[in-house]
Amino acid sequence: MFKNQEGDLMEKDTETIIGPSVKVEGDFHGEGSIVVEGQVTGTLKTNQDLKIGANAKIKADLEAENIYISGEVVGDLYVKGKTELKSTAKVTGNIKTKIISIEAGASLNGNCVCDQNGTMELKEDTQKPKSRSGKNDKSDIL
Amino acid sequence: MYYYLYDSFLSDKKYAQTIAKIENRLIDLGINGKVEKMSVLKSIREVVDDNIRSGADTIIAVGSDKTFSKVFPAVANQNGVTFGYIPVENSTIAKMLGIPVAEKACDVLSARIIERIDIGKVNDQYFFSTLEVPEASNISLECNGGHFNISSISKSDHIQICNLSYAPIDTERRKNVCNPKDGYLEAVFTPKEKGAFGKDKLATKKQSVFPIRKMKIVSDEIVSLVADGETIVKTPATVEVLSKKLSIIVGKERKF
Numbered sequence: 136m137f138k139n140q141e142g143d144l145m146e147k148d149t150e151t152i153i154g155p156s157v158k159v160e161g162d163f164h165g166e167g168s169i170v171v172e173g174q175v176t177g178t179l180k181t182n183q184d185l186k187i188g189a190n191a192k193i194k195a196d197l198e199a200e201n202i203y204i205s206g207e208v209v210g211d212l213y214v215k216g217k218t219e220l221k222s223t224a225k226v227t228g229n230i231k232t233k234i235i236s237i238e239a240g241a242s243l244n245g246n247c248v249c250d251q252n253g254t255m256e257l258k259e260d261t262q263k264p265k266s267r268s269g270k271n272d273k274s275d276i277l
Numbered sequence: 278m279y280y281y282l283y284d285s286f287l288s289d290k291k292y293a294q295t296i297a298k299i300e301n302r303l304i305d306l307g308i309n310g311k312v313e314k315m316s317v318l319k320s321i322r323e324v325v326d327d328n329i330r331s332g333a334d335t336i337i338a339v340g341s342d343k344t345f346s347k348v349f350p351a352v353a354n355q356n357g358v359t360f361g362y363i364p365v366e367n368s369t370i371a372k373m374l375g376i377p378v379a380e381k382a383c384d385v386l387s388a389r390i391i392e393r394i395d396i397g398k399v400n401d402q403y404f405f406s407t408l409e410v411p412e413a414s415n416i417s418l419e420c421n422g423g424h425f426n427i428s429s430i431s432k433s434d435h436i437q438i439c440n441l442s443y444a445p446i447d448t449e450r451r452k453n454v455c456n457p458k459d460g461y462l463e464a465v466f467t468p469k470e471k472g473a474f475g476k477d478k479l480a481t482k483k484q485s486v487f488p489i490r491k492m493k494i495v496s497d498e499i500v501s502l503v504a505d506g507e508t509i510v511k512t513p514a515t516v517e518v519l520s521k522k523l524s525i526i527v528g529k530e531r532k533f
Binding site: 150151153154155156157158162167174 | 425426428429431488
């Protein structure tokens with residue numbers, strides 16, 4: 136119901152639209168589905184679907200139920216459901232998802248983990264290394 | 278008990294016939310009540326408060342959209358009071374609320390379909406439909422307690438904060454973008470593009486829409502924001518939605 140036959144988000148279900156004329160900076164946590172055609176820096180998180188348009192430029196970690204990417208993303212992706220990279224997609228970062236689909240022409244520079252068992256854990260629990268004190272420590276990564 | 282507040286411009290002779298028709302229809306429907314005319318010497322808030330203390334439970338603004346915008350804040354402050362509107366001429370707010378013009382509006386009042394709807398608050402002022410942000414450089418919206426901010430890349434977008442909008446929003450593509458019952462205000466950014474003869478026109482198909490509960494509008498220079506086309510508020514301004522704050526009588530043809 137959410138997708139039409141071409142796999143695009145239907146506008147009437149969309150709650151947040153970041154258009155081509157707009158820039159969002161910071162930790163954006165949306166409650167509904169999000170369409171991005173503009174620029175985002177920081178983090179972008181929603182409990183529903185996220186569509187990154189062909190002209191979008193994202194420098195952010197993304198977290199969503201499903202993600203459909205046609206544009207440029209620099210950052211890590213945490214997807215509970217399906218990740219789709221269209222032919223124009225350029226992703227630089229790690230992907231953790233349940234299902235992935237990559238069209239010919241798409242580029243992905245990073246690691247990809249497909250967790251088919253559905254035991255996806257939150258980014259804080261799995262991806263960020265922790266120091267012995269339990270706090271994230273950049274020196275541990277290096 | 279119904280209480281009717283007439284705008285001062287209705288004293289003009291050209292409205293006499295319309296007012297007579299409205300009053301006759303109200304009597305026919307049995308919903309006539311106390312009538313008072315607004316004037317510069319009376320504070321609307323005091324007049325409304327006095328009548329509510331005297332037992333009025335339904336306050337009806339009679340006049341234009343400006344009358345509506347002047348009266349509804351006084352009613353929104355009261356608990357258990359319903360607001361109604363009789364437009365005497367074509368009115369955009371009335372169309373959104375599904376209320377026909379003049380004596381036909383009386384039938385809508387009589388049917389008494391009541392909705393509890395959201396209203397917007399900018400600093401200490403209430404607004405019903407839209408807060409317009411004029412074109413200015415370096416305006417940004419700080420949202421979610423400053424966790425993220427939104428700004429226009431070109432610095433020339435037309436920015437509106439909408440509760441119930443009749444402004445140029447691409448409603449054909451995005452139904453119910455501004456629903457006054459959803460508990461959100463919508464920050465709408467519309468870029469401009471060159472149209473015929475080099476004139477700027479709004480590119481509604483490239484709009485950005487952000488549902489937000491509370492935000493702060495900040496700018497490098499002081500900018501005047503216009504609420505409901507009337508009230509002017511200066512930046513920095515805190516804007517928030519007051520969920521289901523106003524009980525209002527609406528028609529079946531309402532747009533939400």
